[in-house]
Amino acid sequence: MAVRDRDVTDAAAAAARWQGNSLSDMRRRMVDRVATGLCWLATVLVLLMLFSILFVLVRNGIGGLRWATLVHVTAPPGQGGGLANAIAGSLIQTGLAVLIGAPVGLLVGIYLAEFTATDGRLINLVRFVSDLLLSAPSILVGLFIYMIVVVPTGHFSGMAGALALSMLVVPVVVRTTEDMLRLVPLSMREAAIALGAPRWRVIVLVCLRAARDGVATGILLALARVSGETAPLLFTSLGNMNWSVSPAVPMASLPVTIYQYAGAAYDDWTALAWTGALLITAGILMINITVRLGLGRNRK
Amino acid sequence: MDRSATSPSTLTGGARGNGDAIFTTIVRSAAILILLGLGGMVVVMAWGARGAFATFGPGFVLGTAWNPVTQHFGAAAPVFGTLVTALLAIMLAVPLAFGIAVWLTEIAPARIAGTIGTLIQLLAAVPSIIFGMWGFAVLVPFMAHYVEPLASHTLGRVPGIGVMFRGAPYGTGFLTGGMILAVMVTPFISAVMRDVFLSMPAVLKESAYGLGMTRWEVVRRIILPWSRSSVVGGVMLGLGRALGETMAITFVIGNANHIGWSLFSPGNTIASLIALEFPESAVGSLKFSSLMAAGFLLMLISLGTLVCSRLLLRTGRVG
Numbered sequence: 372m373a374v375r376d377r378d379v380t381d382a383a384a385a386a387a388r389w390q391g392n393s394l395s396d397m398r399r400r401m402v403d404r405v406a407t408g409l410c411w412l413a414t415v416l417v418l419l420m421l422f423s424i425l426f427v428l429v430r431n432g433i434g435g436l437r438w439a440t441l442v443h444v445t446a447p448p449g450q451g452g453g454l455a456n457a458i459a460g461s462l463i464q465t466g467l468a469v470l471i472g473a474p475v476g477l478l479v480g481i482y483l484a485e486f487t488a489t490d491g492r493l494i495n496l497v498r499f500v501s502d503l504l505l506s507a508p509s510i511l512v513g514l515f516i517y518m519i520v521v522v523p524t525g526h527f528s529g530m531a532g533a534l535a536l537s538m539l540v541v542p543v544v545v546r547t548t549e550d551m552l553r554l555v556p557l558s559m560r561e562a563a564i565a566l567g568a569p570r571w572r573v574i575v576l577v578c579l580r581a582a583r584d585g586v587a588t589g590i591l592l593a594l595a596r597v598s599g600e601t602a603p604l605l606f607t608s609l610g611n612m613n614w615s616v617s618p619a620v621p622m623a624s625l626p627v628t629i630y631q632y633a634g635a636a637y638d639d640w641t642a643l644a645w646t647g648a649l650l651i652t653a654g655i656l657m658i659n660i661t662v663r664l665g666l667g668r669n670r671k
Numbered sequence: 672m673d674r675s676a677t678s679p680s681t682l683t684g685g686a687r688g689n690g691d692a693i694f695t696t697i698v699r700s701a702a703i704l705i706l707l708g709l710g711g712m713v714v715v716m717a718w719g720a721r722g723a724f725a726t727f728g729p730g731f732v733l734g735t736a737w738n739p740v741t742q743h744f745g746a747a748a749p750v751f752g753t754l755v756t757a758l759l760a761i762m763l764a765v766p767l768a769f770g771i772a773v774w775l776t777e778i779a780p781a782r783i784a785g786t787i788g789t790l791i792q793l794l795a796a797v798p799s800i801i802f803g804m805w806g807f808a809v810l811v812p813f814m815a816h817y818v819e820p821l822a823s824h825t826l827g828r829v830p831g832i833g834v835m836f837r838g839a840p841y842g843t844g845f846l847t848g849g850m851i852l853a854v855m856v857t858p859f860i861s862a863v864m865r866d867v868f869l870s871m872p873a874v875l876k877e878s879a880y881g882l883g884m885t886r887w888e889v890v891r892r893i894i895l896p897w898s899r900s901s902v903v904g905g906v907m908l909g910l911g912r913a914l915g916e917t918m919a920i921t922f923v924i925g926n927a928n929h930i931g932w933s934l935f936s937p938g939n940t941i942a943s944l945i946a947l948e949f950p951e952s953a954v955g956s957l958k959f960s961s962l963m964a965a966g967f968l969l970m971l972i973s974l975g976t977l978v979c980s981r982l983l984l985r986t987g988r989v990g
Contacts, residue, residue: 399885399888400885402885402887403885403886403887403888406887406890407778407886409766410770410771410774410778411770411774411778412770413766413769413771413774414774414775414779414787414791417767417794417854417857418787418791420794420854421790421791421793421794421797423805423809424794424797424801424802427808427809428801428805475701475704475705478697478698478701478702479698479701479704479705481698482699482701482702483702485698486695486698486699490699493699494702496706497703497705497706499981500706500708500709501705502977502981503709503977503978503981504705504708504709506908506911506912506915506973506977506980507712507915507970507973507974507977508914508915508917508942508970508973509915509917510915510942510945510946510966511712511716511966511969511970512712514716514719514945514963514966515711515712515715518715518716518718518963519711519715538708541705541708542705545705563682566682568682569690569691570691570694571690571691571693571694571695572682572690573682574694576682595796596796598798599797599798599799599800599801600798600799601798601799601800601917601918602799602918605946605949605950606949606950626798626800626918629800629804630918633800633803633804633807633922644804645804648800648801651801652797652798652801655796655797655798656793656796656797659792659793659796660789660793663789663792
């Protein structure tokens with residue numbers, strides 16, 4: 372990681388040349404200008420992509436953003452269907468996923484942050500695996516839940532979808548919980564322990580309380596992350612054309628409905644797909660912006 | 672930090688009891704649940720894939736056929752597509768991410784750096800299916816009408832590499848897939864790079880500037896050597912994400928079981944193949960098992976990449 376000696380001597384040599392040779396100096400400054408320009412270009416290019424995505428979403432999706440879209444359920448093409456069942460299904464499945472995944476993630480985060488002294492080795496392994504799950508292909512999570520839930524129960528269900536999503540919630544919550552608990556000053560723990568508090572009360576009543584804003588942030592980010600996930604739901608909750616809020620049967624969701632509608636040959640279906648896409652992106656970006664603004668304020 | 676402080680009596684409670692033992696057991700079981708999650712995934716995928724591996728043996732990986740009628744299945748084409756699109760994505764994303772990270776840490780006026788950094792990170796929050804729709808609505812026509820005809824008239828005539836830029840300009844295909852993935856993974860890679868660059872002791876940079884180095888020379892000769900292993904780790908992290916990406920690629924890859932030199936030709940990836948064909952395969956059939964086997968290969972490839980990434984990043988614990 373260290374800067375190699377050669378780099379520094381190179382730099383010194385370059386600096387020495389700078390005094391004597393104006394031609395090489397001009398070349399160095401030209402290279403610097405070009406590199407700086409390319410950095411500007413990269414940043415502008417990626418920002419343009421973001422704005423292009425948002426622009427296309429608004430242009431294609433805003434037309435379908437009517438009351439009817441929000442209250443009518445999906446219908447065959449040409450019959451004025453909406454997205455109500457998909458929106459409800461998404462809310463239920465992501466809600467259940469967070470209810471299942473967040474407590475597990477919280478406990479694991481506590482374990483990683485607070486038990487280093489006794490369980491160092493296991494902790495390193497668990498952290499490693501949790502980080503792997505954070506970036507593991509989400510479609511494989513869908514296949515996994517299909518094999519262990521859908522096949523044994525014999526049918527697709529909203530619960531299977533929620534379980535698949537919860538596997539994606541856990542690693543996000545683990546990461547933020549651990550990071551936030553590590554920010555709690557040691558003196559607070561020591562003070563509580565000095566009062567004679569058992570360790571679990573120190574962790575739950577002192578450390579977790581001190582870190583609760585950050586922990587809540589992690590849970591919100593996990594919610595945002597899974598609410599746009601499509602691949603894990605394809606083989607678990609499948610989708611449902613009718614109004615259904617029971618997690619025991621196949622359940623519609625916004626991402627899967629968008630996927631089915633976007634590729635369809637009917638204009639009203641593709642329009643609904645864009646409206647759904649606009650809704651979901653707006654929701655996710657709103658959560659992200661709120662969280663980031665909140666974090667920025669807390670830091671000051 | 673907390674307005675409603677916990678009073679000492681609530682904190683210590685009554686008798687000690689075995690609360691600590693119970694609590695330790697609970698958190699430790701939760702941690703083991705995570706290990707079981709990943710272990711279970713590997714085992715279940717291997718179990719589902721056993722039929723395909725038993726029928727085709729190791730040849731499954733190299734078989735180019737994917738034919739439900741003759742019941743011949745091989746993963747060569749989707750594996751090829753997965754690797755080609757992910758590598759293209761990394762080749763395009765790394766310069767972009769590096770440029771952004773340098774811009775954010777060294778060039779940007781302090782007042783706007785934070786806002787722009789947040790905007791770039793918002794791109795990482797956009798769901799994959801949205802990238803797919805955008806790719807299909809914007810990028811595919813753009814590639815078909817401008818980029819691919821232009822490239823095949825210019826680069827396509829260069830001997831040697833020309834073969835990569837020839838073919839019918841459908842707009843979908845490996846190159847478009849790689850480009851979509853590049854846009855998706857750029858924020859991840861640039862976030863890792865920015866964090867490493869920021870964690871560098873300022874005195875190293877200051878001394879280099881003091882010696883009369885230009886900004887680019889500081890980046891090239893001081894910052895990059897110092898942060899090399901973490902930067903490579905960040906790139907591997909992006910590669911891991913690109914390998915397993917499903918929805919975005921399904922929209923733009925063209926979905927054909929095809930291996931070839933042309934970057935313009937439609938192909939498929941393991942993830943897109945599973946997304947499209949899994950709903951049409953019956954449990955227990957050879958096709959079902961072959962899809963699980965392809966998924967198992969994807970798991971090996973992406974976990975292998977992510978393990979390398981984490982080992983490289985572990986020193987700094989960023990990303």
